[in-house]
Amino acid sequence: MRLQDITNPAGVSLDLEQVEVNYGGGAVLADFSLGIEPGELFGLIGPSGCGKSTSLGVIAGFIPIERGKVRLGGRDVTGLPSQKREVGVVFQNYALFPHMTAAENIGYGLRVSHDMADYDARIQSLLDLVKLSAKGGRLPRELSGGEQQRVAIARALAIRPKVLLLDEPLSNLDARLRGEMQEELRRIQREAKVTTIFVTHDQDEAFAVCDRVAIMNLGRIEQLGRPRDLYRRPATRFVARFIGKSSRLQGRAAAADTLEIADAQIRTATPMQPGRTYELYLRPEDISIGAAVHTDNRFEGRVTSMLEAGPHRYYSVRFDGGEVQAMFSARAETDFDLSAPVWIGWPAQAGALLEGSDG
Amino acid sequence: MTTGLLRTGGRIYAILFCIFMLAPMIVVLGASFTGEGYISFPPPSLSLRWYQEVYHNDTFMRALRYSLEIASITAAASGALGVAAAVVLVNRDIPGRGLLVTLATMPLTLPHIVLSIALLQLFGQFAVPTAPYALLAGHILITAPYVLRLTMSSLGGLDPRLQLASYTLGASYAQTLMRVVLPLGMRGITAGLLFAFLLSFDEVTISLFTALPGAQTLPAEIFNYASQGADPIIASASGIMIIISALGVVAIELSFGLLRMIAGEERPRRS
Incomplete structure (x- = not known):
């Protein structure tokens, strides 16, 4: 089975338009807009509390918004619940179902939507994609941290998501594994061609992996661009201090x-x-x-x-x-x-x- | 030297404490295996004579069957009600959640005799037969809080992201409940059901008040019998209760670590 058959043939664009989110009293996101190109691997970075995880929650449909719009491939999904958004999420702790094997975890989305055509072949292709071909029968606790993470990615890709969201996916891995997984993520994302948002507090990680990166602070985007431009030409004092x-x-x-x-x-x-x-x-x-x-x-x-x-x-x-x-x-x-x-x-120009x- | 002494002393105390806790059980079980016609401990001779007596005693056997029936229905009903309530109340967004949980556990503080009288009055007012309805209602009232608590404690420990993950994968609320939440809460649910069964099986006050004479539960029948005199058949009938309860506790301990659940995950400490 070809990879194109198990994932979306082409990614879709993602747009946040003037989104406002309030918790309790203060605005966590105010007039927040962001446009992400189809198939792009986009990084969202910033210190904790900057609103990056909130933006992720808004895209996934976990967090209700006061104002603004969320569009996937141009279609307004603002009012849709998570179940209907077709957004794959890889959580920081992976959130694998502990009572299901790797293969059962990956197939969960297909089973609950009764999408059983070629079920076994699709699960196998996904296991192959994340290089866990022989480990489908293992329970999450029998897998290493890196393997669990790859199961989480395959599970999110199984529903042919329009957008893949990665929430600090590498923060629970040790330094060496993190380097390997950065390359691995890049490869999987290129092969699956899915529009991906990568949220992290670690700029090195975002720079190593992402096509473009937005640096967030206090619910706003300070600067958005290619990693090298952010490094060479910080536009604000915050970015100059935050990067490198x-x-x-x-x-x-x-x-x-x-x-x-x-x-x-x-x-x-x-x-x-x-x-x-x-x-x-x-x-x-x-x-x-x-x-x-x-x-x-x-x-x-x-x-x-x-x-x-x-x-x-x-x-x-x-x-x-x-x-x-x-x-x-x-x-x-x-x-x-x-x-x-x-x-x-x-x-003088330095x-x-x-x-x-x-x- | 002192620590060694303390440790030896501590161990002796722990053993004495266990003997104190288990003494009634040992005395009753010991007395039930007597070959004589009177209750005594230690028994002068050993036999299963009084267990055969219970087996051939229609009153006790009917009471045993009735008790098992009532306990099973109680466990099932308390289970359904308690688990459903726990699924709702474990959600932190429910307004007044703390108060609701406290109110739901109130029957635990109510003396059974007060509860019995209240039930008799209530059922009398609406002309509903007290047996088995008031009996079951009483047992459900005193056991459902345990199911609620144990289920809540096992569901409350679940990572909320598991449910979010399920939703993003396209699962409905009902699918998430059936495929993720309840299977992962099974430990607490099973422990709750077993607790409900054992509490109902052991309960005597509500049974005495609400069951019909001649159709009593086993503990109530033992109480009636004991109030008219005492022979070792009481010990062996009690022995049957102890054995059934103990089997239940052992079974759940083996498969789910029930005692650890109540004790709150005690870990071996190294000195």
Whole structure:
């Protein structure tokens, strides 16, 4: 049996339009809109309480909305209960039925809707898809965490869902397995061609897996884009802080291309409004350290700490403008002693320059 | 040294406590196997003579059958009512849920004699025969709360996401109940049914008040017999009750860990 026969031949689009959700008093989601392309693997990330799980609940039909619309493939499903939405959900703890075998779990959706044509063959194809061909007869408790998760994915795909929702699916796995499952998820999603939303608090995970990612904060989307764009060009200070490592330098624009911090004058490529406050976020890889540093911005500082991280070493350097972290290849023989004077530098176009500050 | 002493002392106390708890059962069972014509413990001689007497005694055998019938009907009815109530009340969104559960368990605090009198009055008022209806009603009232509680405790432990998962897979509420919720609550439901059966089987007060003379339950018949005199047939009739109850408890303990359920999952501790 071909995979196209057991899953939807093509994914459908998913749209949330001006959705509002209230719990108790406050709005958890207000005027929330999101458009996801057919077949896309879309990540929804943010700190806990940002509304990402709520959005998932809205799409699955678990959470009633005050206002707005949910559309699947253009069709309004706002008033439909979960049973009628054809949305597959993989829960954080998988929520497998503990009294049913893997195969029975996978076939549950087909059995309750009396969709018994080619039942055995379809279950087998799904078991094959998630590489559990020989383990259909096992109970969930007899399977490892990764295997349970794959059963949960196959169970959700069995109903030929229009959209697949993954709620923190990797958070219960150990680090090594998580890496394997990221690739596995990607493969299954490509083969099944189902529009997928992946909710996680872990940005590395979302970046590794997703085509596009939305970063949420306080019930709003801060920024939406390809992982590399979010990393290189954070649009808000929240995103700049949330995504990856960066050093924050905060100062006032002395001229359109000069940021003044204490005694340090920093050249920037992005034009600024003189007199306003700005924050410059520099990635560790933007900053060079040692003898031959970039000359746009070149400062002398002192090493305050060093962190070994496999292929790289991170040096924290304090200079007149503040403290920054610079990345250095671990292959280099050079080392910088603590408190020793050292040169750091970065080009004017490096980093993200964002207006405003926390004071 | 002191801890060793404490441990030995503790063990001795535990053994004494168990003997205290089990003594009545041991005395009755022991006395029931006597070969003599009078009740005594320890029995001077052993025989099954008094069990044969019960077997050939129409009154006791009819009472035993009646008791088993009443207990079975009680368990079935309490089971249906209690499980249905538990399915509703386990849902945290039900307004006034805590109060409703407390009210539903109120009959447990009512003395059986008060309950019996209330039932007699109620059934008398509507001219409904008290046997078996008031008898069954009384037994259901005192057993359904156990079914409710035990079912709620096993359903309450279920991950609510299991139901959500079932819904997203297209299952209706009824399908979710039959295929997911109730099968996973089976431990509590079975324990509740067994409790209902045993409580009804052991109950004497309501039976005395509501059953007809000549058609009494076994414990009520033993009570009647004992009030007229005492010979070892009382011990052997009681022995039959003890054995039936014990078999029930052992069966459920073996298959479901009932005692652990009541005790709240006691785990062996390491010192």
